[in-house]
Every structure is written in structure tokens, then in C-alpha cells.
Amino acid sequence: MRTSAYADLADIHVIGIPRALLQYRYGVLWQTFFEALGKTVVISDETDKAIVDNGIARSVDETCLASKIFMGHVVNLIGRCDAVFVPCYASCDMHRGFCTKFQSMTDLVRNTFRTELRVISLLVENVSDIKATQAAFVELGQRLGASRKESKHAFKEALRAQKEVDGQQAQRQEDVLKLMDEYRGIVAKDPARAEQAPLSILVVAHPYIAFDQYMAGDIIRSLTQLECMPLFACETDHAKSYKASLDFSSTMPWIISRELIGSILMLKDRIDGIILISAFPCGPDSMTDDAIMRCIQGVPILNLMIDAQTGTAGIQTRLESFIDILQFQRRGGYIRAER
Template sequence: MKIGIPRAFLYYKYHVLWETFFDELGIEYVVSPKTNKDIIKRGEMHAMDESCLSSKIFTGHVDYLIDKCDYIFIPRVASLGAHKDIVCSKFQAIYDVINNIYREKNLKILYYSIDILNKDTELKAFLKMGKFLGKKKVQVLKAYYIAKQAEKTAKMIEINNQNNLLKNDKLKILIVSHPYNIYDEYVGKPITDTLKELGSEPILACVVDEKKAREKAKKISPTLPWTFNKELVGAISLYFEKVDGIILASSFPCGPDSLVNEMIIRNIKGKPIINLVLDGQEGTAGLETRLESFVDILNLQKEGGIHE
């Protein structure tokens, strides 16, 4: 059995966990390539028009994988934490959405389902998936714990590396964006590449101790319901003193981000902030111009030329 993993959405948050889990169980998998024009085109052709760019990209990756594997891996996540926390409904719905888009192809989907508010934990979800894959419970448990350890280590290394970047003399710009946007070759990479070319250091809000960030977010907005947005909001607070400016980068049209970005702009004062809406259109000239102006302003401010 060969599993196809779409390089989109939760892949960027959980790929170490997933890949280590499948490796430990000896399950073969293929990951779709980095997002390119062809994948964007496939996503736009098959996804609903109203979908956000990120979910169109996910659909494009699924479309690429059809015929290249036996099962496509599409986890379903409804809630990840206690206290009424939920995630964007797309992560709960995407399994059914993809099933429906490709109903005539009889797509085979491998999934797990997490809904902490209904006591469906990650461990339970992985145990069920392991059983479906024909593995013994003891094997699955071992694979899961090894994968969790690998995930923890990878996260620690990522945070340490970013902490080292914070020590250099460059202008630091915090990018507040979901991992599936900022790490995406087509959507987020032009932002980080441009900032680096302009001599600044992009700092990613998604590279953070998630638990600490969620705690911090409660102080900024105690009622914010979306776990992934909480982590980004809390990261602003954790990195605030170490960065010179903040970029909010969201895919079009993102419901949660549009509300949360508005809240950030109103509540977080004392650092220049710009809001970039990413629509996947070809050409990065407009983006580069906005980033150049922003970096110029931050440089001027750093040199004492602009006063708040």
C-alpha cells in the first residue's frame, strides 16, 4: 500500500509526526511536490470558487496525487484543545469536500479524526488509523510515541535556530501567517525571499512554543476560539520586543484571519504592521513594492528618522 500525502495544510505542522509514524510502521508514502503553477491550476479547476487559496492549493495537491498512490492521506481535525477551542471548519470539512469533489473517481482516503471536545484524542486517532493499516496495537503505540518524540525534537531545533537568528544585527520582521501559507513555495516563499534580499531577517510566528503562545493569546483576546490563530497571536506577544515590525499574511478569503488580523491591528500597538492578502495571482511585483516600502520605513525608524 502506498499513501499519498498532500504537501499542503496540516502537512507543514505535522509532517515529522506523520512521516516518522509511517516510517516506523514500514508504510510506503509519497509526498506531493512543492506548490507550482500546475498544482495551483489543478486546485482552481476542482475546488469550489469560494474556497480560500490554501484549500484550493490543498485540492491541487490531492489532484496531483491521484493515480500516484493507493490512498490519499487527509486527516480530519475539529478541535485540538479544551476550553471550547476549535480550528477553522475547513480542517474538519476537507475530508468530505475532497470526497465529494472526486466522488466519480471513488477516491480512497486514509484519515484520522481528532475532536478533543468530544474526547477523540490524537492517540485514539492514530490507534484507529494503525488498525486500519493492519498493524498490531503494540506496533502502532510504539510508532506513535517514537513519532511524537521526533516531532518534539524537530520543533525544539526549529525554535533554537530561530532564536539564533534573533541575535543578529539585521532588521527583524515577524511574519504572522499559518505554516501552510508561509512555507508554501508559491504563496509564502516570495515573502521570505524578498525580505532576505532586502537585508532583513524574517522571523516566523508559527515557529514558537505552541503551549506558551496559546497561554499568552488568552491575555490579548480571552474569547478567541481558533487554536491555530491563538498560537499566532500569542507568538506576537512572545516575539514583540525582539522584532522591528510585523507582517500579517493571510490567504484570500480567510474568515478567521480577517477577524483576527483586525483584532491584532486594533490591540497591538507600538510596532509598524502591514496586512498582506495572498491571492495566488501570478507575479510578485506588487508584493515586492509593498515589502520594499515597509522595510524602508522600518530602517528609517531604526535609525531614528521616524517617531511614533
């Protein structure tokens, strides 16, 4: 591999990536990019109590649980890599932005871990501007010792891999929905109604909450044990769900919140219930959850908040009651019971 003139990071061979926040959205892109440059990538472990406690110890009280957990994942990578990758994602475009945590995390980590580990980063000003995003990655690739051509090639390969995974997720969701539609059709034709289709529950949460073992792991496992089919709003086709969200609000700034709301609008007639899961005290969710609860009609919603002190304790009972109510309602519900 030819060494570039800017290769001040060429001595970094093993790159750590915290399994938190935007890693759940762009992790495939990041990992593929670094591996295509010949680097070894270490992803931090699944979130557990130790990671949460370490994250809380390195964070100020006021930050959300998701960013505290991010800090715990950085701790988890100390001694396991030459540098940790903490990119700065500022916005999506002129009208759509990310939560400010994604922008500030590089500085937070650098200031918190000062001498404990090296941090490599890049600035993505506008993620929908592929040329500018590519330029940021190419510059980082060159600093890591790759040539411009090699870095460009690595980015293209990474982008293709991320698009492929996103497409597969959206397709998998559509396949499950079709299967559930067919199942309901068959059950509806059965006059005895001996068999019922599983309840389809749309889990509406940022991907780093929905797929995090500590935050939503127990909830998803319980849904499966209660014979429900969990679907994830964050897996709906991003472009389509963003477009659908314009019917809900023309001014909401947060892109991921928009996609989650768009997913609800697209799927609400094909699901039996919605579970909102937020990390305390999330600024964007405090506004959007309230708007969803008030404005989405015709489908029952359970709103769950996970905080650092209690975790998911006490949530099980609420979850079981919610599913009980949905099942009771499907068997004819309160209207039938009154007859």
C-alpha cells in the same frame, strides 16, 4: 507484521500526503507513523502554478486559497500512491478549535475525487487528548494491517519525532533572537554606527502559508535579499504562545490564530516589524488581522493578502516600501529629518 482482524486497508502500501494545511503542523507525526508501520510515504511537490490552477479547478470559488491549494496537492498525488491521507481534525479541546476547513477536508476530497483515488482518514476529536488521538491512529494502523502493539509503538515514535522537530524550531528561533539582541547591543556601543544589524521581521502567517513556495516564497526571498532576518510566528513555542495570547483575548476560538498572536506579544519588543500574510478570503484572519492592526502598538505592521487571481504580484513594491520606511526610521527617521 501480524495482520489485524480489521485490516480492510492492508492492501495500501504507498500513502500520499498533500503538502498543505495541517501537514505543516503534524506532517512529521503522520509520516513517521506510516513509515514505522512499514508504509512508503509520498509527499506532494512544492506548490507551483500548476498545483494552484488544478486546485482552483477542483474547488468552489468561495473557499480560501489555502484550501484550493490543498485540492491541487491532492491532484498532484493521483497515480503516485495507493491512497491519499486526509485526516479530520475537529478541535484542540473544549475551548480551542481549528478552522472548520481542517474538519471538512476529508469529505470535500472524498466527494471531489470520488473514483479517482482512495482516501484514508481518521477523526481526531480533540488533539490535546493524547490518549484519544493515539486511539484514532492505532485504529487506522490496525486497518492498514498492523497489530495493535505495532500501531501503538508507531504512534509513540511519531509523537516523539514531532515534539523533537517542534522543540528544535522553537530553539532555533530563540537562538536567532539572542544573536540579533547581541548584534544590536554591539552596534549600539559603536558611536560611528557604521554597521547596522539586519532588521528582524516577524512573519505572522499560518505555517501552510508562511512556508508555501507559491504563497510566501517570494516574500521570504525578498526579505532575505533586502538583508532582513525573517522570523516565523508559527515557530514560537506553541504552549508558551498560546498562554501569552490569553492576555489578548479570552474568547478567540482558533488555536493557530491564538499562537500567532501570542508570538507577537512575546516577541514584539525584540523585532523591527511585522508582516501579516493571509490567504483570501480567510475567515479567522479577517477578524484577527484587524484586531492585530488595531491593538498591537509600537511596532510597524504590513498586512498582505494573497489571492488566487493575483498571487504575490504587486506585493514586492509594498514590501520594499515597508522595509525602506523601517530603515529610514532606524536611521533617525522623520523626527531627525525634520530637525
